[in-house]
Amino acid sequence: MTTITTPITEDLLLGHLDVERTRRGLLPHRLPAGARRRIPDEQLAMAESQPSGVRLAFRTRATTITLHAVPTKRAYPGVPNVPDGVYDLLVDGRLTARAGVPGGNLRTVDLSTGRVELAEGPPGSAHFTGLPERDKTVEIWLPHTETTELIALDTDAPIEPTPSGTRKRWLHHGSSISHGSNATHPTGTWPALVANGAGLDLTNLGFGGGALLDPFIARTIRDTPADLISLKLGINLVNSDLMRLRAFTPAVHGFLDTIRDGHPATPLLVVSPLLCPVHEDTPGPLAADFSDGTLRFRATGDPAERAAGRLTLTVIRAELARIVADRQAEGDRELHYLDGLSLYGPPDHDAHPLPDGLHPSPEAHRLIASRFAELACARLGLLGPWAPSCG
Template identity: 70%
Template sequence: MNTEHHRITTPITEDILRGALDVERTAHGLLPHRLPAWARRQIPDDQLAVAEAQPSGVRLAFRTQATTVELDTLPTKRLYRGLPAQPDGVYDLLVDGRLAAQSTVTGGNVRVIDMTTQSVELREGPPGTACFTGLPGRDKDVEIWLPHTEITELIALRTDAPVEPAAAGGRRVWLHHGSSISHGSNAASPTSGWPALAAAQGGVALVNLGFGGSALLDPFTARAMRDTPADLISLKIGINVVNTDAMRLRAFVPAVHGFLDTIREGHPTTPLLVVSALLCPVQEDTPGPLMADFGGGTLRFKATGDPAERAAGRLTLTVIRDALARIVEQRATDDPNLHYLDGRELYGERDYAELPLPDEVHPDPAGHRRIGGNFARIAFGAGGPFAAETG
């Protein structure tokens, strides 16, 4: 019988990490980041600083015969003052690409957020361990997907058999950028957010740059994508620009062109899919900013702008979809690998009637499955912009 004394400790190094653009050495261990250090120095707000450090799509990948795997981490969790604590983040363990086990880590740090004052209090806590037992005792590829909504410092990996890094290559790399829905908001676990589901169905390796509340055409994000190796690229643009009321149409159109220009500097012929926002009734024809409403003890969102101001350049999802379609049509004459997808093909009126948005903005787990399945069918299916070449 194996005991803790028979465990093998394997250093957690970059060669067993996937989906991170950078790592930071901390007092506890290794902290994965989804933006490089130079880009993080340009981040203007705490929201993006937290979002990029939450490891959506980041996973450990190794090959082993181990039947027991233990991962020590120090999570940093969120607590909204006045609301119930959120469940502990889930760690998904995959064996040869299939979900085999799940675990959580109790304890850790807690960021207490006051939505009224926007103040944040950090309460420090102890590390914990995600434990996985009863795994098949044969050679196998193992992936541990980290909780997509918890900053996660990696401390130690222990197993009851030796570990070696998973073989590199073999799958095309899909680089995706989007908002909180791409980040995985309301998904049940890290492999059940729609980009992870679509990647699994498409047989590609995901690098997820979905940043909650922060898909705002930031130039440093474009440069990070320019410099990241990728076989496929997608950009989901619109919802955050509207719900933050970040810019007007006059600024939006050149910003999109600039974002695409920058990516094309590093990926001149890579298939690039521009995706507009999913259906979101509260923002379809009403400008932002979006405001949180805690009435009744549940979080819902409402748009506060004046629809009459669309004539003056205020942005709505309808306005942005029209602009994106024109931009892609114009550029595609010289860029045949640039494509456009109306986000309502992923989640539209029929989907909203069947699977409504619980808070009026974000889908539930069933909604993520619907969106991921639709994206896989449209993008990776026969004739799609990401379809695998044959022959």
């Protein structure tokens, strides 16, 4: 068997907005370089480098494929080990195999002090065998919460990039829930489930802890081609206790104004927060709680301070609905609102509780995806006739 080694180049990637050539490989980024220069904290810098929704895509007859890469794994002292990242391989849109990459770097974060240590480790490889011997489209979805430097592909047949522009482009921005927290593999996040079910080309700008109405995120969305844009806003603003209602309303308008500068008539869906009982009526900031030996989250604010403009999820839902209604009345017919409680509400929490009090379970990711596809397709009509398997 002849092995063909193909270095990873940008034309083999989808779902990214930039690449960085490192000493050992190609590092995909979900924000362009100009936006990355505006990042004010280590949390968002780490999140945008984690390739949620980023995948290798190519045509081939290969039956064996090996991906060489350098993952950056995470550890938190005093917390159970974070599982290694998963690489999902799809053949013609169907999940066919999963693998991991051993080795790599280790990033240790002390949650009590914020101190970060990075230890460099060796490259590793993910092996996929027994693939059908025919012409096919192969996608390898990278681990959604594990920064990954890509080196090369070894195959037993030539590969070529997939044709571009064959699918409608969906650009989504949100919090760690959109990033994929608690999903066990990269095509199990709710945006990936929607995209693969509806045949959409996903660019996922869901960033753990990073949906904070930053202007450089709005400019990135403004400048990125898209056929559909969705924004899931609110939870990070509450759990970071970043702003009060007086600042929130003009910040949302400014965020939407910037997007509309580049996408004046693109369907734009504003999604309010899913149910999160700790923050429904209690402001942030959020605190990690290890009192029972596992990681859970609790709100530390005072509900009485809502009168002074402290944000809660109920406050944000009402204000987002009002903002969208006002802008619709001003003539923006392609702006839409979706109540997050219709995606995950009290009955859903009873059936699928949040394991850590903040992030949905893998089962809840599937539920949210199903609801989003149903509501965005059938009720809102945003995906239109070009969503062949929506819902």
